[in-house]
Amino acid sequence: MWGFYFTELLHSLPFFLKGLWMTVAVSGLSLIAGTVIGFVCGILRASGNKILRYIIGAWVDLIRGTPFLVQIFIIFFILPSAGIELEAFPAAVIALTNLAASFICEIVAGGILAVPSGQREAATASGLSPYQQLRYIILPQAMRTILPPLVGQYVLLVKDSSVVSAIGVVDITRVGWLTVQRIPEGIMVFGLVGILYFVICYPLINLSNFLERRMAVVGTRL
């Protein structure tokens, strides 16, 4: 029996690979969009402007204070009632981008604020404009603090992407869920699901750890 299910599982492999691709697609798009938006928001959040800081802070709090599953449901169901028709895939990308952007915003803001204020003073004294200061002095140094947690955040987002299966996006988790209805060997099926996620996440985790060590060494030279 077990052997039979195993061969069935092997036959389902193409289906799993499709799911893998879907996970990569959803995560990848959201990561890119989320990083861009996150950087912009992070820079704004780290600026002196109190109003911006408050508004962005409230947005981040909302995202952090509610489960991602609830956020997906809200985006998937609520936008249609405001007149925007939404399919599962775009809704998923929007929700995941939103999630990514809010966390990345905090990471970026933290990195910018960690740059010693003396740097800003020196740059101002040299006559550099705020934009030039950001571009040439602040941001390059902030990247040292930002990079390791940023990659760590990417890992979290790939894992969070599994939740989009709840609105029907056919990612790795959904493929597993559909397959287990036919092949009732939960351990085998979701073992395979786990392995596929592991293949994506484990290298990223190691990259994040590596960056953390690398940045720490560079930091001490300063």
Next chain:
Amino acid sequence: MLETFNFRVIWEYMPLYLQCFQATLWLSAVSLLGAILVGIIACAMRLSQTKTISRIAGIYIESIRSTPLLAQLYFFYFGLPSLGLMLPEWVTGVLALTLNSGAYYAEIIRAGIQAIPYGQIEAGISSGLSYFQRMRYIILPQALGMTIRPMLGQAIVLVKDSSLLSLISIAELTRAGQLLTSDRFMPVEGFLTTAAFYLIIYYMLKGFSAWSEKRLIFREAH
């Protein structure tokens, strides 16, 4: 959208929401206690001098951290029956949450212990203090102060993670929102109310975190 927001329905469903709110709190609390326990054990194993014990704990922690919670949840939900183990859904849910957060707690505790400068341990050794005496009087008191914030952070994550239990038909907060959607086609009211309840828990935990840090503030001063 707000003009058509049906407050009366929310009022009608409030008993259900309160019941589900209670369920979420209870499920989270039980899983939290279990997770801290698992975390302490796994951390002790990870720091053990015996390579095999350390490796087993390492495999457990890395597997959990490299795979999504939803996949782990489905793994137990669909996998345990095929082993002959028919558990009530809530037990499966609590099991998945406990094992998941347990791995993260193990890492948090480990980081707290390893952040203590080795010189203090040498000072303890030099005075003749035994391993357990060093743990009890020098290492653990400091580790506790340092880990309170990340531990509460993980507790917040755990409460949000509990929303996934709705996907295996457990009656908690997110499920309440789902019911309002399927019964009355009112996803907006349903999920926004759900979100509001989660935000209550979030702000309570955040407040507790700030309060407890004030009590331990001198440890931060080191």
Next chain:
Amino acid sequence: MISFKNVNKWFGDLHVLKDINLEVAQGEVVVVCGPSGSGKSTLIRCINRLEPIQKGELVVDNMNVHDKKINMTKIRAEIGFVFQSFNLYPHMTALENVTIAPLKVRKIPKKEAEKIGRETLIRVGLGERIKSHPAQLSGGQQQRVAIARGLCMRPKIMLFDEPTSALDPEMINEVLDVMRDLAKGGMTMMVVTHEMGFAREVANRVVFMDDGKIIEVAPPNDFFTNPQTDRGKFFLSSILKH
């Protein structure tokens, strides 16, 4: 009191202590000096087995320190160790720092331990700071608490690993004063230090090490005015240039 017989130690492939032979008598004050990497810190860290040795015999107070079966707690209770980076416990007050070992290792009752602790802290000049935490103390004050911590165990030997190297210059003297008092009181001491003035005043002998070996052993005046070896001469000339 302390006896090194053909002691050898490796860190992996690196041979850090080479055929060390040294006797330290009770009541003696021995200063160990030498260039960085000479093994001087490693030498004293072997005495209370913070570092293990691979060959040879190290006997302290008639007990073989590196014997697998020996009760290290007993030996360590007789040895006070002062670190370069103080290593005080930040979550405890000065009094708690100095009494934890007497309470838990010597199992002395609390009232008595606190009495000893208070007296010792007064002796090192910190009577006002008994309830302070390390973060509230200067480097010199912290190091004096560290010395008091060692003394509260009533040890037979006090070991110092570069006790003033991490201190700002103006605080070095307050610590050396405490150490001078200790020496005059007859404590057996081994001190790794660069403070040559201290060595001249207080040490019975100076042990000069280089590259893991003991190069010269002599009374301080002899060593400082007339070093016998070339390496000794070179070392002295390089530190006196400051």
